[in-house]
Amino acid sequence: MSATRDSLRNLRKRRIPAWWQDAKLGIFIHWTPAAVPAFAPVEDEIGDLLQSDQVNPLQYVPYTEWYENSLRFPDSPVSRHHRQTYGDRPYTEFARDWEAGLEHWDPAEWAAQFRETGARYVVLVAKHSDGYCLWPTSHPNPIRPNWHCERDVVGELAEAVRSAGMRFGLYYSGGFDWSFDSTPVGTMGDVANSVPQGEYPAYADAQVRELIDRYQPSVLWNDIAWPGDRAHLWQLLEQYYRVVPDGVINDRWIPWSPLMGLTKFAGIRRLIESGSRKQARKDGGLIPPKPPFCDYRTPEYVVFDQIQSKPWELVRGMDRSFGHNEQSTQEHFVTQDELLWQFTDVVAKGGNLLLNVGPRGVDAQIPPLQIERLSWLGEYVSAQNSALIGTxxxxxxxxxxxxxxxxxxxxxxxxxxxxxxxxxxxxxxxxxxxxxxxxxxxxxxxxxxxxxxxxxxxxxxxxxxxxxxxxxxxxxxxxxxxxxxxxxxxxxxxx
Structure with missing residues (x-):
């Protein structure tokens, strides 16, 4: 226990590196097998759902990357669409279509497009909640054989991004892996109850260590929570900082504890749901809870009201989804004025903007409405660079x-x-x-x-x-x- 406290104390002595605070703009990439069906309802924004009193509001989530979870609700919009379009085709078969689309992928072209925006770093989703890995991992999924890409998408994009003069980071969904846990996630109580245990914590730890050693990501971006306990998490983070001394981690690393096991009881989940709903209404959306340690905070689709003492990063898509959504039209996308002013607002309050790109799954191309918004940012950052970058x-x-x-x-x-x-x-x-x-x-x-x-x-x-x-x-x-x-x-x- 003393060693664990010492590790946490040493981690908290860290200061976020100047490169990250100077950057102001990063690009997020959500590109998973779910980008093949590319479907999610567009009626509600995530912040509205988190504040909603409806039953299982997350079955209506506007995020296409949650497609597999939404399929677990028989009457969800995704399930209805899937039955009408694909019949009984399993979600896992979309990986074959996604991999076929790699034939059209040019990582250098992506990197050049991102660089033109003025972005200083790029964060790629290496494994999202469906568990599919975008690199030929040495720690294959024990539940779903061959549930990873044989082409080293992570490595190729890392090389392209760095060659274009930007830093490269990786996202890993530590708190969810739907190949390990089949529980439908409909509420925030379900979120807390769906962090896999058993063999999963060791699996996740091994994969993240592999990502650290193989790719040395400047950003290590976890999501939901971490399946291992505090002692093992602090050891993992210490290893990360030894390999990448000027690296940064986000705030979604709350370690698993036996108390989280109480979420198997419906009454506890209802308490969590009530509390999270009240908090979302207070915050105006999704602001993750503070973990014991992080380098920066990550509000999602919501901006803090004032300057923050802790470094922070607004994470959002260009429309209501992170992954590509064929249902999104012009009305669902952020306008030029909204995008540029929100970026300005974030920078004035000491934050960075991590703006997501959701490429198509069938041909690995970035859709025109997204390219247009990248160009708006590029023109703005180029014209007003000294008032934004490094401020x-x-x-x-x-x-x-x-x-x-x-x-x-x-x-x-x-x-x-x-x-x-x-x-x-x-x-x-x-x-x-x-x-x-x-x-x-x-x-x-x-x-x-x-x-x-x-x-x-x-x-x-x-x-x-x-x-x-x-x-x-x-x-x-x-x-x-x-x-x-x-x-x-x-x-x-x-x-």
Whole structure:
């Protein structure tokens, strides 16, 4: 027990590396056999389901990568679709179609597309909850023979991503493996009750150690929980940091304990369901519980309200799913304004955005609606790089200008960046018109100067209600407007 406490104490002394805090943007990839049927209902977002009082809300989950679990509910939308489309074909047969699609896969092309977004790291799902492995593992699944890819998808993408100048990370579903546990997961109580035991903890430990030793991932991203106990988990993480000293892990590593075994009782599961529903309503969605140790937090499809003391990463898809969903149309995808502003909001609050890509399963291609959104990010990051990448939060993350425009602040060195939403959409168009933005929280100093990121000077005055900026109406209507404020201070602060 003392050794376990010492291990945890040493882990908690770690500080997250600067590369991760500087990165701001990463790409997540969910690409599993479920991308072949590519079906999930689109009516509800995950946050709404977690707050819902309906019976077994997770049978309606909008995530296609949960296809196998949804099949375990006979009347779920997925089950109805599967019967109508595939009859009694087992889920496992989709792996053959997925593997056939690899003939069309070009990892270097993917890496180039990701690099163009301005992303600094890429995280690939190596094994999701269906248990299928994207590498030729030396620890094959004892329940489903040959339930892995013979082609080294993980290794090929790792090489391509690193060759493109980005860091490479891996996701592993430690808390779920539906090949080991056939319990239908319909509620958060079921989630807690579905972490496999028996031979699974040793299997998961061996596979993750294999991933660490073979691929040295800069990010080790676990999901749901960890099936082993604390002592074995701390040993695993210590091994990871020995192999990858500047690596990082996320917050979904809550280790299994005998108390989790109590979830076999229906009353305990109901208590968990009630508590998780209340927490989701409070948080506005899915924010994982804090584990004993992690490098950063991972809210899912929900952004923290303010600057966080702990590093964090927003994880989300471009639509309501992570895996590719053929049911998603334009209306289900994030708009350009929503995507760019959410990224801005995350960065202002000290976080990173891990934006998911869900390639098709039949031909290994990234769908056009996703490519379009990657290009939007690329244009934005390229134009506003210095206000986003490598920045840190200012004293204040968010405010509203006197004129009613949303503002987010970042900082780097002695410069504060004010990123303003929707400026060029306001007011009547005029050839020589000008606009004003008044930043109530900002105060000038004798050395203050203001400019756009292209170096154009911006006129300013110190007004009673804040720092007033004047600029011509020639800015892009598709992106937030960014002002570089040199030598300013927070209003009311002392020199």
């Amino acid at each position: 840190r939060p200012w004293i204040l993350a968010a405010s509203m200008s006197t004129e009613g425009f949303e503002v987010r602040y970042t900082s780097a060195g002695g410069t504060v960046y004010a990123l303003v939403r929707g400026v060029t959409a306001a007011g009547p168009p005029a050839k020589e018109s000008s606009r004003t933005i008044t930043l109530a929280e900002v105060q000038a100093t004798p050395g203050t100067r203001v400019e756009l990121l292209n170096g154009d000077a911006v006129s300013w005055t110190e007004a009673p209600d804040g720092l007033r900026l004047e600029f011509s109406d020639t800015l892009s209507p598709d992106q937030p407007v960014v002002f570089a404020l040199h030598n300013v201070q927070a209003r009311g602060s002392q020199d």
